[in-house]
Every structure is written in structure tokens, then in C-alpha cells.
Amino acid sequence: MAWKYSEKVKDHYLHPRNVGELSNANAIGEVGSMVCGDALKLYLVVDQETGVIHNASFQTYGCGSAIASSSALTEIIKGKTLDDALAVTNQDLADYLDGLPEEKMHCSVMGKEALEAAVANFRGEKFVHDDEDEGKIICHCFGVTDKQIEKVVKENHLNSVEQVTNYTKAGGACGSCLHKIEDIINEITSTTPERQRTVDVRGGTTSPELKSKVSLYKKIKIIEEILDSEIRPALGLDHGGLDLIDVEGENIYVRLIGKCHGCANSDITVDFIKDQLQQVLGETVNVINVD
Amino acid sequence: MENQIYYFDNNATTRVAPEVLETMLPYFSELYGNSSSMHDFGGSLGDVVDKARSQVANLLGAEDPSEIIFTSCGTESDNAAINSAVLSQPGKKHIITSKVEHPAIINYYEYLEKNGYDITWLDVDGDGLLSPESVINKVRSDTALVSLMWANNETGVIFPVEEIAAELKKKNVIFHTDAVQAAGKIPIDLKNNQITMLSISGHKLHAPKGIGALYVRRGTMFKPFIIGGHQERGRRAGTTPVAMIAGLGKACDLAEMNMDEENVRVKYLRDLLENLISESVPAIEFIGHRDQRLPNTANISFGYIEGEAILLMLSEMGIAASSGSACSSGSLEPSHVLRAMGKPFETCHASIRFSLSIYNTEEEVRHVASVIPDIIRTLRRISPFTPRELIS
Numbered sequence: 001m002a003w004k005y006s007e008k009v010k011d012h013y014l015h016p017r018n019v020g021e022l023s024n025a026n027a028i029g030e031v032g033s034m035v036c037g038d039a040l041k042l043y044l045v046v047d048q049e050t051g052v053i054h055n056a057s058f059q060t061y062g063c064g065s066a067i068a069s070s071s072a073l074t075e076i077i078k079g080k081t082l083d084d085a086l087a088v089t090n091q092d093l094a095d096y097l098d099g100l101p102e103e104k105m106h107c108s109v110m111g112k113e114a115l116e117a118a119v120a121n122f123r124g125e126k127f128v129h130d131d132e133d134e135g136k137i138i139c140h141c142f143g144v145t146d147k148q149i150e151k152v153v154k155e156n157h158l159n160s161v162e163q164v165t166n167y168t169k170a171g172g173a174c175g176s177c178l179h180k181i182e183d184i185i186n187e188i189t190s191t192t193p194e195r196q197r198t199v200d201v202r203g204g205t206t207s208p209e210l211k212s213k214v215s216l217y218k219k220i221k222i223i224e225e226i227l228d229s230e231i232r233p234a235l236g237l238d239h240g241g242l243d244l245i246d247v248e249g250e251n252i253y254v255r256l257i258g259k260c261h262g263c264a265n266s267d268i269t270v271d272f273i274k275d276q277l278q279q280v281l282g283e284t285v286n287v288i289n290v291d
Numbered sequence: 292m293e294n295q296i297y298y299f300d301n302n303a304t305t306r307v308a309p310e311v312l313e314t315m316l317p318y319f320s321e322l323y324g325n326s327s328s329m330h331d332f333g334g335s336l337g338d339v340v341d342k343a344r345s346q347v348a349n350l351l352g353a354e355d356p357s358e359i360i361f362t363s364c365g366t367e368s369d370n371a372a373i374n375s376a377v378l379s380q381p382g383k384k385h386i387i388t389s390k391v392e393h394p395a396i397i398n399y400y401e402y403l404e405k406n407g408y409d410i411t412w413l414d415v416d417g418d419g420l421l422s423p424e425s426v427i428n429k430v431r432s433d434t435a436l437v438s439l440m441w442a443n444n445e446t447g448v449i450f451p452v453e454e455i456a457a458e459l460k461k462k463n464v465i466f467h468t469d470a471v472q473a474a475g476k477i478p479i480d481l482k483n484n485q486i487t488m489l490s491i492s493g494h495k496l497h498a499p500k501g502i503g504a505l506y507v508r509r510g511t512m513f514k515p516f517i518i519g520g521h522q523e524r525g526r527r528a529g530t531t532p533v534a535m536i537a538g539l540g541k542a543c544d545l546a547e548m549n550m551d552e553e554n555v556r557v558k559y560l561r562d563l564l565e566n567l568i569s570e571s572v573p574a575i576e577f578i579g580h581r582d583q584r585l586p587n588t589a590n591i592s593f594g595y596i597e598g599e600a601i602l603l604m605l606s607e608m609g610i611a612a613s614s615g616s617a618c619s620s621g622s623l624e625p626s627h628v629l630r631a632m633g634k635p636f637e638t639c640h641a642s643i644r645f646s647l648s649i650y651n652t653e654e655e656v657r658h659v660a661s662v663i664p665d666i667i668r669t670l671r672r673i674s675p676f677t678p679r680e681l682i683s
Contacts, residue, residue, distance in 0.1 A: 005603075013600065014607060019673050034676055035636040037597060037616065037625065041675040059675035063599035063616070067673060173624050243676065246635030253635065257678065 005064065006098035012068035017075050018057040025057075029118025032110055033244070035220050036142055036169070038062030040070050042114040044077075046122050051082045058114075065104040072096045073111040082119050088112070089155055090167075105167045109152060138184070139170035139177045140215035149184050159189060173217075219281070220247050226280045231273055235260055242273070251286045252277060261291070297610040297655050301495075302444050302472060302588060302646035307538070308497040314541040315499070318534035326531045327522060336533050343540025347504050350543035351470075351489065352480035360505045360513075360526050361536050365471040365492030366395035368505040369438075371516035371527070372467040372488040373399055375507075376436040377408075378514040380465075383435035389413040389421060389450075390631035392440050393469055397627075400438075413439075418580035419448035419632050423455045427462075436465040441473035441489075445615060445628040445644055446579030447588025449477070453484040460485035465511070471495055471503075475546035476553055476585050487511055493535070497648070498542035502535035549649050557647050558586035560656050564645060565589050567660035572667050573681055578629060578642055590615075592634070592642040595677040596670040601643055604666045610659055615642040637676075 005013075025043035032039035038061060045055040056074040060067050072093055077085040090108040094100045100108055120126065135145025152158060152167045161181045165171045171178045227244060235241050240260030245253040254273065256266055263269065266289060274287040298306070324333030326340055344356040353359060362368045373396070377386075388400055390412050404410045411429045415421050426437060437459055442449045456466045467488040470479060475496035481489065488511065493502035507513050507526075519528030546553075568591060569575060578590035593601060598616030605612055615626030616639065625639035634642075645659070671677040 010603075010607075013603060016673060030675075034640070037636070037640050039675060059673060061595070061674045061676055062597050064603040066597075067600060245637065248633065248635075 003101045003104065008098040009065060009068045009100065012071040012097060013064040016067050016071040018071065020057055020059065022055060022057045027118040027122035029114040029121055031113045031117055033224060034061060038066045038110060040110050040114040042118045044118050046082060053077050053080055053082065053085055065100055065107040066110065068097055069093055069107040069111045073115060077115065085115060086119060091156060102166045106169050109167050137218060138180050140218045141173035142169040143217055143221035144168045144170035146184055149181060150188060153185055153188050159185060161185065216247060222280060223247065223252065223277060226276060230276050245290055250284055251288055253288050253290050255290055295609055297659055299645040299647060299659060300611045300613055301648040302644065303613055304494045304500065305497045305648050306650060307499050308542060308545055310545060311498055311538045311541045315534040315538040318537055326533050339533055339537050340531060343536045346540035346543045350474065350547050351506055352482050353506055354482050355509060358506050358509055360507060360523050362503040362505055362527055363501055364503040365490055368490030368503045369395040369469050370399055371505055372490060373438065374516045375514045376465045376467065379512040380435045383433045385409045385431050385434045387411045387413065387426060387429050387434060387437040389415060389439055391415055391419065391443055391628040393444060396438055396469055415631055417633050419443060419446045420580055420583060421450060423451055423458055426455050427458045430462055430464055434464050436467055438467040441468045441470040442585050443628060444472050445626060446590045447585035448579045449583050449585065452486065456485040472585060476587060478550060481506060493539040493542060496542050496546045498539040499535060502532065502539045504539065552649055554586050557649060560651055560653060561587055561589050561647050564656045564660055568663055571664040576638060587647040589645045590642055592638045593667050594641060595674045596667065597640050598643055600670050601666060608662055613644040616640045
């Protein structure tokens with residue numbers, strides 16, 4: 001499918017601004033994953049006194065509009081205070097690029113989320129989306145919570161399930177959560193009477209009930225969380241790290257990086273990862289190092 | 292930016308051969324009659340249709356031209372084949388297919404699944420292959436048909452359909468194959484195999500879009516999919532599109548003539564493209580069995596980056612290719628074919644398919660191969676996942 005990208009979007013993905021790591025960054029925000037198809041790592045240099053963002057850079061894995069949205073984000077927030085930067089909405093990002101195709105609005109949402117994550121990181125807070133208590137997973141395929149959906153619906157005045165999919169990816173794979181998304185939209189629109197209450201549901205209204213079994217995406221999300229909170233910090237002590245490559249049944253494929261890569265004790269490391277994951281997942285797993 | 296188009300997306304569609312266009316033109320202008328008419332002006336066009344039917348039968352090695360039914364496209368051929376097999380065996384509610392079929396097959400079977408049919412979805416191995424035994428083992432007394440593609444559109448991997456057909460013949464089970472990608476690229480000889488039904492599409496072999504054909508072996512009960520007039524001996528209603536049919540016939544003639552070239556020169560160009568890219572770009576993976584595949588298809592996954600971004604950059608340079616990435620499909624899910632092969636998400640998102648035709652030249656291949664390393668390096672520099680040693 002050929003997307004109708006604006007000239008500005010094209011300019012930003014062909015010539016992205018502020019690419020790469022910032023070695024002196026004191027705020028880093030990371031959202032998305034290789035599994036989901038897009039990920040953004042945002043680096044900020046923030047003035048400790050004034051809270052002004054002196055410099056911003058990014059690394060993005062994803063499609064053209066994901067790269068363009070990241071590039072635009074860094075341009076917009078440079079020179080702003082953290083509070084002013086947080087006031088930037090995903091729609092502002094899209095507007096800066098002269099619009100994004102509706103189906104690609106989730107790229108602008110990813111930019112906004114990375115910024116929130118970076119600010120939380122700077123302030124020593126926990127990024128809201130990492131916290132399970134802050135929401136119930138609605139879309140198990142892409143790990144989208146009710147809070148996230150409520151947020152984009154309110155901020156962008158969305159009134160159809162299809163729009164929610166375009167903005168968050170929720171419901172874009174198996175489609176079994178489309179009705180739950182509809183309920184959330186109805187809930188919000190019923191408390192805002194001036195807005196139209198009609199909700200369009202995409203085809204496939206007879207989608208099967210969610211299986212009680214944890215979906216692959218949900219599982220990956222849980223694994224990523226434990227990697228971030230337990231395993232990466234531990235490996236980091238030895239200047240190592242790891243990437244999650246794939247999850248297939250009980251096989252979890254990882255790649256050891258940094259000092260862990262090729263380390264003589266990598267078997268012990270892999271066993272450690274396995275133990276940690278088994279505890280959290282409550283099931284037997286095989287951790288495979290795909291060097 | 293250059294204006295020349297480097298077209299490497301021939302599994303998506305092909306250019307109409309100049310000879311095909313020339314063959315079709317009279318039937319758009321002075322010879323506009325209806326081939327079903329009694330008068331000579333229209334009725335004589337029946338000869339044009341007959342000739343084309345023979346040309347199609349010849350490319351497919353069919354015993355008799357009457358085994359060919361003209362349809363509007365590959366999807367219609369697939370749907371019509373399934374529909375007929377199902378309707379003509381009302382007591383049989385089981386169907387076997389694979390997880391890597393074209394949506395024209397998969398979505399129709401999902402529709403049947405919702406309507407009480409039991410579908411066995413076969414897995415493929417990491418090379419995209421399946422064994423005849425894995426198919427035969429699943430056959431039951433109520434199996435209505437088995438439907439497997441001859442060659443895969445994304446990877447070019449070729450299924451052993453003739454062996455499977457022979458085994459199924461022993462069990463009296465109908466076997467349909469979607470040969471949309473295989474026809475014109477590799478030899479097909481229906482006289483000497485046991486395939487019951489076979490679909491082809493015109494625009495994949497240098498005929499126009501909007502014409503296809505379904506082969507139905509003589510002696511097979513056939514229930515029509517489109518019901519109306521008596522065209523195609525009552526097996527496919529609708530006014531005969533003489534121009535399109537003449538075009539498909541001519542294209543089949545050309546394909547037969549060019550078959551050796553396809554398998555030698557086009558294969559040489561495809562291999563050259565793969566070799567040049569593998570010499571100049573690190574951390575790539577070739578997808579699909581190395582030998583058991585079409586001569587024109589290369590599917591390459593470029594680690595750490597996403598396919599749509601690669602396609603956009605290629606497109607900026609006038610290069611047309613395809614990707615199995617989720618972003619380029621608009622579905623948010625990556626290629627079902629690569630996932631069925633057990634490829635990790637990162638491999639699927641980063642896969643690019645180059646598909647060649649006889650109109651590609653060595654100069655084009657060398658040009659495309661020369662610009663790819665820069666594109667990949669640029670995107671890898673942007674990606675947070677790229678190991679440092681790949682970009683330094």
C-alpha cells in the first residue's frame with residue numbers, strides 16, 4: 001500500500017534531524033519494541049536548574065512515518081522547558097509534519113509517549129505505561145491498556161474503533177478486543193454529551209471471545225518488563241546487556257550484547273535469565289542465546 | 292532523483308508485453324462483436340477465443356483446451372475451484388491447506404470455517420517447504436479437497452504439488468493448486484500429473500489485469516461460481532471478454548517461448564542480485580529454500596531495520612520492490628508467510644522481496660545492488676537496535 005505522505009514527512013524520513021545517541025543525555029525515554037514493529041529511544045540533555053531541553057536526539061526502528069515523527073519531535077522540543085514540552089500533543093507532532101495518514105497516527109502517539117518516558121526518567125518517576133496498576137490490558141496483541149486508549153480518545157476526540165486502532169494499534173491484529181474498545185469510547189462519549197455518540201465498529205463483529213491463555217504479545221510485554229526491571233540492570237553491572245529477539249512457545253531467544261557477548265560465563269548468564277523469567281511467567285521456558 | 296523505474300516487483304504484477312497489447316487492440320476497436328452472437332461479425336470471434344484457449348492449455352500442458360475456463364482473475368479462479376469442490380461433495384466437510392497460501396485461498400477457507408467446515412492448516416518448515424507425507428497424513432474420509440499453492444508469492448518456494456497430487460489421486464481426493472506465481476516461470480505439464488484443478492492469473496505473466504483461468508481436469512464434476520448466461524459452456528457466466536482472453540493466450544505463448552530464458556537468464560540476474568547484496572551488506576538473511584524456488588524471486592531480510600522504511604528509500608530512487616513488514620501492509624501484522632516459517636518478528640518486519648522478469652537487465656540489477664548498501668547503512672544508523680560494529 002502506498003501511503004500518502006506529505007512532503008514534510010518525506011523530508012524528515014529522508015533527512016532525519018538529530019539522529020543518534022547523546023553521550024551527555026540526562027533523560028532517556030524508550031518505548032515500543034522490535035516485535036511490535038516500531039520503537040523509539042529519545043535522548044535529552046536537560047538543564048538541571050531551568051528544566052530547559054538543551055539538546056534532543058533519537059534512535060528509531062520503524063517505518064518512514066515513525067522516523068519522521070521522531071525527527072519532528074526532537075525539533076519541536078529543543079529549547080522548550082520540560083513542562084512546555086509535555087504540553088506538546090501527538091496532534092501537534094502530526095501538524096508539524098503537515099499531517100500523517102490516519103493509519104499512521106500511532107507513530108505520533110509513540111513520539112509523545114517517548115517524551116513522557118524521558119521526562120519521567122529525568123524526574124526519577126516511573127513511566128506510567130510501565131505500571132500495570134495504571135491500566136488493564138485491553139489489546140493483548142499490542143499490549144495496549146484501557147488508560148492509554150482513554151487518553152488518546154480524549155486528547156484526539158476520537159469516536160470510532162477504527163480511529164483508536166490507527167492511533168494506538170489496539171485491535172489491529174486479532175480484532176478480539178474491538179468491542180471492549182467500543183465500550184471505552186461509549187463510556188467517554190456518554191460523559192461528554194456535546195459529542196456525537198455514534199461508534200463505528202469495523203467488520204468482524206463476531207470475533208471470538210478472548211482466550212484465557214496469555215497471548216504472545218502479552219507474554220512478550222511481561223518478558224520485556226522483567227528484562228528491564230531485573231535482568232538488564234544486573235547485566236549492566238558487568239557492562240553487558242541483552243536484546244530480546246523472539247518468543248516462540250516456551251523458547252525465548254535473546255542476544256547477549258556488550259561485555260556479555262562472547263563472555264565465557266554466558267551459560268551462567270543464560271541460566272540466570274531463565275530462572276528469573278520462569279519465576280515471573282510461572283511456566284517452564286528455554287532461554288536460547290542466538291549469538 | 293532519476294526518472295527511470297527499476298521494476299523489481301514482478302510477483303505483484305508485470306508489464307503487459309508489447310506483443311500482447313498488439314494482439315488485444317483490434318478487439319477494443321473494430322472487432323468489438325460479442326462472440327456469443329449468431330451473426331458472423333460477433334460469432335466469428337469465437338475462433339479468437341478458441342485459439343487463446345489452446346494457447347493457455349499448451350502452456351499448462353493440458354490434454355484438451357476444453358479443460359480451460361476463463362475467469363476474471365486468480366482470486367476468482369481460486370474461489371471457483373474451492374466452491375465447486377465443496378458444492379459437488381456436500382457430505383464432505385474437511386479441507387486441507389497450508390498457512391502460507393494467498394489471501395484468495397486463506398480468506399475463503401476462513402469463511403468456510405465459520406460456516407461449519409473443518410480446515411486443517413498445515414505448517415511449513417523454516418525453508419518454507421512441506422513434505423507430501425505431512426499432507427497425506429491429514430486426509431480423512433470426509434476430506435473434500437486439498438488446496439496448496441505451487442509456488443509462494445513472497446518467497447518463491449515451490450511445493451511438491453505433483454507428488455502430493457499423485458498420492459491424493461490414489462485416495463480419490465480432489466487437489467487444487469494456486470499456480471498464479473508458477474505459471475510462465477516454471478514448466479507445468481498437466482498431462483503428466485494428477486492435479487485436479489489449477490488457477491492462473493494473466494497479469495503475473497505479462498497479460499493484463501482482469502483476466503485469469505481455471506484448469507479443471509476432464510471428468511471432474513464442476514459447479515459454476517458465477518451463474519448467468521451459457522458462456523464457457525455454462526461453467527462461467529458473463530459476456531466473453533475477447534480482448535482480454537486473446538491477450539492471455541498470447542501471453543501464454545510468449546511465456547512458453549521464454550521459459551528457458553526465465554530459467555537461465557532471469558535466474559542468473561536474481562542470483563547476481565543476491566550475491567552482490569550479500570557481498571556488500573552485513574547481517575542479512577535469505578528467506579526460503581535456496582534451490583526449490585522460482586528463478587525470479589529473492590526475499591532478503593535486513594537485520595535491525597524495518598521494511599517499509601527500506602521500501603520508501605528505494606522508491607525515492609525509482610526502485611519498486613515489496614516488503615513483508617507490518618507497516619507496509621496496513622494490517623499491523625507482519626507477513627503470515629514468514630511467520631508460518633517460524634521467522635522472528637524482526638526478520639519479518641525487515642524482509643524485502645525483489646521479483647524479476649525477462650524485462651530486467653543486468654545493468655538494472657547492478658544499479659539496484661549498488662544503492663542498497665547506503666540505504667541499509669543509513670537506516671541502521673537511525674535504529675536503536677543496530678550493534679555498533681555494523682555502523683562504525
